Amino acid sequence: MELKDIQNLIKFVARSGANEVKLEMEDIKITIKTGEGKTETTILQHAAPLSMATAPIAQAPVEVAAPAAPAPAAADEDSKYLTITSPMIGTFYRKPSPDKPLFVEVGDTVQADSVVCVIEAMKLFNEIESEVSGKIVKILVEDSTPVEFGQPLFLVDPS
Structure with a gap:
């Protein structure tokens, strides 16, 4: 090349x-x-x-962006919460179907084994259950967006 x-x-x-x-x-x-x-x-x-x-190789200047400094206040605030993560790659949905209500909203209390969302993978809709009990504090993923394995989905306040 x-x-x-x-x-x-x-x-x-x-x-x-x-x-x-x-x-x-x-x-x-x-x-x-x-x-x-x-x-x-x-x-x-x-x-x-x-x-x-035999040809000399010239290099174009390379600019390296400095990594952005993380917001320490937000990191400390979120560290007291438990995270529900995605167990698979797929598409995240907050409702079982378009005409049904949301599984959970911010402020809802969930128990271990409560269904919090579904993830579609290979045309299969997999119900994702909470592994922790507590109150949903933050929903980290938009509805109908792709998620990765281990990606945080929800923050839960266990108290």
Whole structure:
């Protein structure tokens, strides 16, 4: 892969709105991360191909965004709560069906084994039960959005 191709790839990713793109080929790995006007590119070349072995490799300047400082007050406040997490990857739903009421809302009290939401995975709707008892303090996921394994869904005040 030539430098011109890499530069075109960086421009394309920046315009596409993607947050991160990884490209792996036999002899090269490229990771392009974008966000808020900054682009970070990492290029790892295992073995230079014969056509590039004699050509000098120029590197474009790389800007690295500093990690945002976490809000300590919010972290301390949320640490006293228990978290209900997603046991699977899928789509999060707060209702059993569009015409039914929500499973839980902020302020509702749940018991261990209370159904709090459903997650659709591979056309199956899986009821997710609370593993803790307490009051729902915060709903961390919007209805009908994808969730990952272990992603926090609800905060529960056990007191």
